[in-house]
Amino acid sequence: xxxxxxxxxxxxxxxxxxxxxxxxxxxxxxxxxxxxxxxxxxxxxxxxxxxxxxxxxxxxxxxxxxxxxxxxxxxxxxxxxxxxxxxxxxxxxxxxxxxxxxxxxxxxxxxxxxxxxxxxxxxxxxxxxxxxxxxxxxxxxxx
Amino acid sequence: xxxxxxxxxxxxxxxxxxxxxxxxxxxxxxxxxxxxxxxxxxxxxxxxxxxxxxxxxxxxxxxxxxxxxxxxxxxxxxxxxxxxxxxxxxxxxxxxxxxxxxxxxxxxxxxxxxxxxxxx
Numbered sequence: 001x002x003x004x005x006x007x008x009x010x011x012x013x014x015x016x017x018x019x020x021x022x023x024x025x026x027x028x029x030x031x032x033x034x035x036x037x038x039x040x041x042x043x044x045x046x047x048x049x050x051x052x053x054x055x056x057x058x059x060x061x062x063x064x065x066x067x068x069x070x071x072x073x074x075x076x077x078x079x080x081x082x083x084x085x086x087x088x089x090x091x092x093x094x095x096x097x098x099x100x101x102x103x104x105x106x107x108x109x110x111x112x113x114x115x116x117x118x119x120x121x122x123x124x125x126x127x128x129x130x131x132x133x134x135x136x137x138x139x140x141x142x143x
Numbered sequence: 144x145x146x147x148x149x150x151x152x153x154x155x156x157x158x159x160x161x162x163x164x165x166x167x168x169x170x171x172x173x174x175x176x177x178x179x180x181x182x183x184x185x186x187x188x189x190x191x192x193x194x195x196x197x198x199x200x201x202x203x204x205x206x207x208x209x210x211x212x213x214x215x216x217x218x219x220x221x222x223x224x225x226x227x228x229x230x231x232x233x234x235x236x237x238x239x240x241x242x243x244x245x246x247x248x249x250x251x252x253x254x255x256x257x258x259x260x261x262x263x
Binding site (some may be wrong): 021 | 209214220241
Protein backbone atom coordinates (compact mmCIF):
# COMPACT_ATOMS: atom_id res chain seq x y z
CA UNK A 1 0.00 0.00 0.00
CA UNK A 2 2.70 2.48 0.90
CA UNK A 3 4.89 3.39 -2.06
CA UNK A 4 7.93 1.64 -0.64
CA UNK A 5 10.44 -0.16 -2.79
CA UNK A 6 8.12 -0.81 -5.74
CA UNK A 7 9.14 2.27 -7.69
CA UNK A 8 9.12 1.77 -11.43
CA UNK A 9 12.64 1.77 -12.74
CA UNK A 10 13.89 3.99 -15.50
CA UNK A 11 11.13 6.55 -15.19
CA UNK A 12 11.07 9.76 -13.23
CA UNK A 13 8.65 9.37 -10.36
CA UNK A 14 7.19 12.69 -9.33
CA UNK A 15 6.06 12.74 -5.76
CA UNK A 16 3.35 15.07 -4.53
CA UNK A 17 5.69 16.34 -1.80
CA UNK A 18 8.54 17.30 -4.09
CA UNK A 19 9.33 20.36 -6.14
CA UNK A 20 6.36 22.69 -6.59
CA UNK A 21 4.41 20.28 -4.40
CA UNK A 22 6.27 21.63 -1.39
CA UNK A 23 4.88 25.09 -2.06
CA UNK A 24 1.41 23.62 -2.53
CA UNK A 25 1.68 21.78 0.78
CA UNK A 26 2.74 25.05 2.43
CA UNK A 27 -0.39 26.80 1.19
CA UNK A 28 -2.56 23.86 2.26
CA UNK A 29 -0.87 23.93 5.66
CA UNK A 30 -1.71 27.60 6.14
CA UNK A 31 -5.34 26.90 5.28
CA UNK A 32 -5.41 23.86 7.53
CA UNK A 33 -4.28 26.02 10.44
CA UNK A 34 -6.46 29.00 9.53
CA UNK A 35 -9.67 27.10 8.85
CA UNK A 36 -9.31 24.76 11.81
CA UNK A 37 -8.47 27.55 14.24
CA UNK A 38 -11.36 29.64 12.95
CA UNK A 39 -13.79 26.74 13.23
CA UNK A 40 -12.53 25.89 16.71
CA UNK A 41 -13.13 29.41 17.96
CA UNK A 42 -16.55 29.57 16.30
CA UNK A 43 -17.71 26.21 17.61
CA UNK A 44 -16.58 26.94 21.15
CA UNK A 45 -17.74 30.51 21.51
CA UNK A 46 -20.87 30.93 19.37
CA UNK A 47 -22.03 27.62 17.96
CA UNK A 48 -25.72 28.44 18.45
CA UNK A 49 -25.53 31.56 16.24
CA UNK A 50 -24.93 29.67 13.00
CA UNK A 51 -24.50 25.92 13.52
CA UNK A 52 -24.51 25.06 9.81
CA UNK A 53 -21.87 27.63 8.87
CA UNK A 54 -19.65 26.66 11.77
CA UNK A 55 -19.93 22.93 11.13
CA UNK A 56 -18.99 23.63 7.52
CA UNK A 57 -16.01 25.62 8.77
CA UNK A 58 -14.96 22.61 10.81
CA UNK A 59 -15.41 20.30 7.81
CA UNK A 60 -13.32 22.67 5.68
CA UNK A 61 -10.59 22.66 8.32
CA UNK A 62 -10.61 18.86 8.46
CA UNK A 63 -10.41 18.60 4.66
CA UNK A 64 -7.44 20.97 4.58
CA UNK A 65 -5.67 18.97 7.30
CA UNK A 66 -6.19 15.71 5.39
CA UNK A 67 -5.05 17.28 2.11
CA UNK A 68 -1.96 18.80 3.76
CA UNK A 69 -0.86 15.56 5.40
CA UNK A 70 -1.59 13.31 2.43
CA UNK A 71 0.13 15.60 -0.08
CA UNK A 72 3.08 15.98 2.30
CA UNK A 73 3.43 12.20 2.65
CA UNK A 74 3.35 11.63 -1.09
CA UNK A 75 2.84 7.88 -1.03
CA UNK A 76 0.53 6.06 -3.39
CA UNK A 77 -1.98 5.41 -0.63
CA UNK A 78 -1.92 9.01 0.53
CA UNK A 79 -2.46 10.19 -3.06
CA UNK A 80 -5.86 8.50 -3.11
CA UNK A 81 -6.86 10.14 0.15
CA UNK A 82 -5.58 13.47 -1.14
CA UNK A 83 -7.69 13.07 -4.28
CA UNK A 84 -10.83 12.38 -2.25
CA UNK A 85 -10.16 15.28 0.11
CA UNK A 86 -9.47 17.74 -2.69
CA UNK A 87 -12.58 16.70 -4.63
CA UNK A 88 -14.68 17.27 -1.50
CA UNK A 89 -12.88 20.59 -1.08
CA UNK A 90 -13.73 21.66 -4.64
CA UNK A 91 -17.36 20.61 -4.30
CA UNK A 92 -17.51 22.33 -0.91
CA UNK A 93 -16.18 25.68 -2.06
CA UNK A 94 -18.38 25.69 -5.17
CA UNK A 95 -21.57 24.63 -3.35
CA UNK A 96 -21.06 26.78 -0.26
CA UNK A 97 -19.82 29.66 -2.39
CA UNK A 98 -22.88 29.51 -4.62
CA UNK A 99 -25.33 29.08 -1.73
CA UNK A 100 -23.78 31.98 0.15
CA UNK A 101 -24.38 34.20 -2.88
CA UNK A 102 -27.83 32.89 -3.80
CA UNK A 103 -29.15 32.43 -0.29
CA UNK A 104 -27.10 34.57 2.10
CA UNK A 105 -29.49 34.07 5.03
CA UNK A 106 -28.49 30.39 5.14
CA UNK A 107 -24.96 31.53 5.98
CA UNK A 108 -25.31 34.40 8.43
CA UNK A 109 -21.69 33.93 9.51
CA UNK A 110 -18.73 33.65 7.21
CA UNK A 111 -16.86 30.41 6.56
CA UNK A 112 -13.66 29.96 4.58
CA UNK A 113 -15.78 28.92 1.61
CA UNK A 114 -18.30 31.79 1.73
CA UNK A 115 -18.55 33.65 -1.60
CA UNK A 116 -15.91 31.26 -3.01
CA UNK A 117 -13.41 32.24 -0.34
CA UNK A 118 -13.58 36.00 -0.89
CA UNK A 119 -12.29 36.58 2.65
CA UNK A 120 -9.10 34.73 1.71
CA UNK A 121 -8.47 36.29 -1.68
CA UNK A 122 -10.33 33.48 -3.49
CA UNK A 123 -7.43 31.16 -2.72
CA UNK A 124 -9.93 28.54 -1.42
CA UNK A 125 -11.40 28.38 -4.94
CA UNK A 126 -8.06 28.17 -6.75
CA UNK A 127 -6.40 25.77 -4.31
CA UNK A 128 -8.43 22.61 -5.11
CA UNK A 129 -7.93 23.22 -8.82
CA UNK A 130 -4.18 23.50 -8.29
CA UNK A 131 -4.34 20.42 -6.06
CA UNK A 132 -6.10 18.33 -8.70
CA UNK A 133 -3.75 19.61 -11.41
CA UNK A 134 -0.78 18.66 -9.24
CA UNK A 135 -2.15 15.17 -8.57
CA UNK A 136 -2.63 14.75 -12.31
CA UNK A 137 0.86 16.05 -13.08
CA UNK A 138 2.46 13.70 -10.55
CA UNK A 139 0.28 10.70 -11.44
CA UNK A 140 2.18 7.42 -11.36
CA UNK A 141 3.08 6.09 -14.77
CA UNK A 142 1.82 2.57 -15.27
CA UNK A 143 4.80 0.24 -14.96
CA UNK B 144 -0.44 44.95 20.17
CA UNK B 145 1.52 48.08 19.40
CA UNK B 146 0.49 49.55 16.06
CA UNK B 147 3.99 50.67 15.11
CA UNK B 148 5.44 47.22 15.88
CA UNK B 149 2.65 45.57 13.89
CA UNK B 150 3.54 47.69 10.87
CA UNK B 151 7.19 46.69 11.33
CA UNK B 152 6.09 43.03 11.22
CA UNK B 153 4.03 43.75 8.10
CA UNK B 154 6.98 45.45 6.40
CA UNK B 155 9.50 42.74 7.37
CA UNK B 156 7.12 39.98 6.31
CA UNK B 157 6.55 41.81 3.04
CA UNK B 158 10.29 41.86 2.39
CA UNK B 159 10.46 38.13 3.21
CA UNK B 160 7.65 37.43 0.72
CA UNK B 161 9.39 39.33 -2.06
CA UNK B 162 12.78 37.83 -1.21
CA UNK B 163 11.34 34.32 -1.37
CA UNK B 164 9.74 34.98 -4.73
CA UNK B 165 12.92 36.58 -6.09
CA UNK B 166 15.12 33.57 -5.26
CA UNK B 167 12.41 31.30 -6.67
CA UNK B 168 12.34 33.30 -9.89
CA UNK B 169 16.14 33.12 -10.03
CA UNK B 170 15.86 29.34 -9.55
CA UNK B 171 17.97 29.41 -6.41
CA UNK B 172 17.37 28.00 -2.94
CA UNK B 173 17.19 30.57 -0.13
CA UNK B 174 20.61 31.76 0.98
CA UNK B 175 21.91 32.07 4.50
CA UNK B 176 21.05 35.77 4.80
CA UNK B 177 17.51 35.04 3.65
CA UNK B 178 17.06 32.27 6.20
CA UNK B 179 18.44 34.52 8.94
CA UNK B 180 16.07 37.27 7.85
CA UNK B 181 13.14 34.86 8.11
CA UNK B 182 14.33 34.00 11.62
CA UNK B 183 14.44 37.72 12.39
CA UNK B 184 10.84 38.15 11.21
CA UNK B 185 9.90 35.27 13.50
CA UNK B 186 11.62 36.92 16.48
CA UNK B 187 9.76 40.20 15.95
CA UNK B 188 6.50 38.28 15.49
CA UNK B 189 7.05 36.42 18.76
CA UNK B 190 7.81 39.70 20.55
CA UNK B 191 4.57 41.12 19.17
CA UNK B 192 2.54 38.14 20.40
CA UNK B 193 4.17 38.35 23.85
CA UNK B 194 3.41 42.08 24.14
CA UNK B 195 -0.20 41.42 23.13
CA UNK B 196 -0.44 38.56 25.63
CA UNK B 197 0.85 40.85 28.39
CA UNK B 198 -1.72 43.48 27.46
CA UNK B 199 -4.47 40.86 27.52
CA UNK B 200 -3.27 39.66 30.91
CA UNK B 201 -3.28 43.26 32.11
CA UNK B 202 -6.97 43.51 31.33
CA UNK B 203 -7.29 44.68 27.72
CA UNK B 204 -10.34 43.10 26.12
CA UNK B 205 -10.71 43.13 22.32
CA UNK B 206 -14.14 42.51 20.80
CA UNK B 207 -13.31 38.94 19.81
CA UNK B 208 -11.07 37.62 22.56
CA UNK B 209 -10.91 33.98 21.44
CA UNK B 210 -10.19 34.85 17.80
CA UNK B 211 -7.49 37.30 18.85
CA UNK B 212 -5.78 34.73 21.06
CA UNK B 213 -6.01 32.18 18.25
CA UNK B 214 -4.28 34.57 15.87
CA UNK B 215 -1.59 35.51 18.41
CA UNK B 216 -0.70 31.84 18.86
CA UNK B 217 -1.17 30.75 15.26
CA UNK B 218 0.98 33.52 13.83
CA UNK B 219 4.15 32.39 15.63
CA UNK B 220 4.11 28.80 14.33
CA UNK B 221 4.00 29.59 10.61
CA UNK B 222 7.62 30.55 9.95
CA UNK B 223 9.23 27.78 12.09
CA UNK B 224 7.20 25.10 10.29
CA UNK B 225 7.89 26.69 6.89
CA UNK B 226 11.59 26.94 7.78
CA UNK B 227 11.84 23.21 8.41
CA UNK B 228 9.69 22.36 5.38
CA UNK B 229 11.77 24.67 3.16
CA UNK B 230 15.06 23.12 4.27
CA UNK B 231 14.14 19.46 3.84
CA UNK B 232 14.31 19.82 0.08
CA UNK B 233 16.32 22.87 -0.89
CA UNK B 234 15.50 24.34 -4.28
CA UNK B 235 13.60 27.28 -5.75
CA UNK B 236 10.39 26.13 -4.06
CA UNK B 237 11.99 26.55 -0.64
CA UNK B 238 11.78 30.28 -1.31
CA UNK B 239 8.11 29.97 -2.27
CA UNK B 240 7.44 28.08 0.98
CA UNK B 241 9.05 30.87 3.01
CA UNK B 242 7.11 33.45 0.99
CA UNK B 243 3.81 31.66 1.67
CA UNK B 244 4.49 31.60 5.42
CA UNK B 245 5.57 35.25 5.44
CA UNK B 246 2.42 36.20 3.52
CA UNK B 247 0.42 34.36 6.17
CA UNK B 248 2.18 36.35 8.91
CA UNK B 249 1.54 39.57 7.00
CA UNK B 250 -2.17 38.86 6.51
CA UNK B 251 -2.66 37.70 10.10
CA UNK B 252 -0.96 40.82 11.46
CA UNK B 253 -3.24 43.06 9.40
CA UNK B 254 -6.21 41.08 10.71
CA UNK B 255 -4.93 41.40 14.29
CA UNK B 256 -4.74 45.17 13.88
CA UNK B 257 -8.46 45.15 13.03
CA UNK B 258 -9.30 42.73 15.84
CA UNK B 259 -7.37 44.78 18.37
CA UNK B 260 -10.15 47.23 19.17
CA UNK B 261 -11.47 47.41 22.71
CA UNK B 262 -14.85 45.86 23.43
CA UNK B 263 -17.45 48.54 24.08
